Amino acid sequence: MTSFHKKTDIQQVTTEAVDWALAHGLVVRPTAEKQKHFENNAAVIHAPLSLFPTPFPRREFEKAKALQAPWNDLIHRMSQDTVLIQEIMETLSQVDDFMKRLYDIYVIVQREGPAQSASLGIHRCDYLLHADDGRDTNNARIQQVEFNTIASSFGSLSTRMGALHRYLLSAVDQYGDDAIQLDQLPENDAISAIADGLASAWKLYNKPAARVMMIVQPGERNAFDQRWLEYALLERHGARVLRRSLADVVERGQFDEQSKTLVVDGHEIAVIYYRAGYGPEDYHGDKEWEARLMMERSMAVKCPSVAYQLVGAKKVQQVLAMPGRLEKYVDDATAAQLRESFAGLYPLDQSEAGKQAYAQALSTPERYVLKPQREGGGNNVYGDDIVRVLQPLSEQERLAYILMDLIRTPPVHNAMLREGQIVQGQVVSELGIYGIYLSDGKQTLVNQVGGHLLRTKGVETKEGGVAAGFAVIDSPLLV
16 A cells, blocks of 8 residues: 655654664563563554644644543532532442442442542543534534543553654655644643642652552553653652552552551552552452552552542443533533533433443444443444344343444544554544642642643554454544
8 A cells, every 4th residue: 555645754753763762762671472572571563653743623622622621620519529429330349240349339438438538630531522413623622532540551652652653754755745834733741740640649648658559450451651750750750660460469469457557568658549449350350359449548649549439430421411510510501611512421320321322233233332440442333233233131231331323533644653663544542631639638739731642543442442353543634
């Protein structure tokens, strides 16, 4: 296939991109099958990436950034609303064992009283461009896919990705057919913003010798996205990080019932930053759940708390779309601003709206996405598969899902690189905006935008997760 950039030497771009990525830490570990040839996890490959930045309307990019601080505040307010959490979990706990186990921890800690009143959120709101039939990217508007309250990844690699595209613009002759200007490539400060957010909670704990503990998955391939934050914490703030799995915490940690301090491998823990624990696959048995409860009961500042994780459920997203629900937490003007980016969201319960949504999903499944209460890529259901999944479910089992209008994104052309192989074609991109929020329990100490992420996938690919193997890391070309 010929390049869509007629004047650009695609092979030169590829060579420059691979070498720059390897030299600047835009990398992931290869699969276990390829890693086995090296000892001590010594092999890396370039992260899945786009060779050119993907066009994205500047006004919609700025709109998404402007929405993030209100979202940060909204998520925190919902996390403090025990009535909301009880309402949501009353149904979810009956049909989703993972959410029930999280809710059980929430109830235990609420009953005994939280040891730590501070809350740290490192969130990400994800958006797709939506255009009515026959309209192009220039006429498209953002619609929210979801908001993420735990393990919002790729902030570091997205920072490196923007720097790669700026390098290619300066180093490769006729890059992008000389149609790209530097001011169209926005700076991305996600590494420093997220690290500074973690440091703000560490400083609030006010014990300089205490550590930040990052909860990670064993064999994590995306370790370098995490490592950049670890290095920034040490270099910018002098804060040291422990990388531990859930199993490590229960095996090597001590929890003081009187002081509520958590000590792991001899180090008091000031902040717990979850880059694992967002799905049932991270909890292999009671040991991991014991670790989660111990951490939630501790004095350490959690990022996120169980309450933050619970309000990140897709069911909450659907409930917020109901008339009057946003206004419980924000003023009318902010509610209107947030609601403008909502896609159609519907329950699948036994309400009149739920019955109608169920019937519509079965009759016109191509118009919808069926979403379970799961983080990470690969969980959503599309098209005729919706009928296959929904029809066998009992009325109660349907409560584990919500229905969302399918967002129709106008495709554009780009070239993607995965494990050295170039794939060119029609693509769509999903924009993520990071948010940093810290409350001491009485007042807001930090509420800011924390950089951005663009993930790009082939137009025929439904899911959008990079780590799950569906997409590549990209950066926006503002038009």
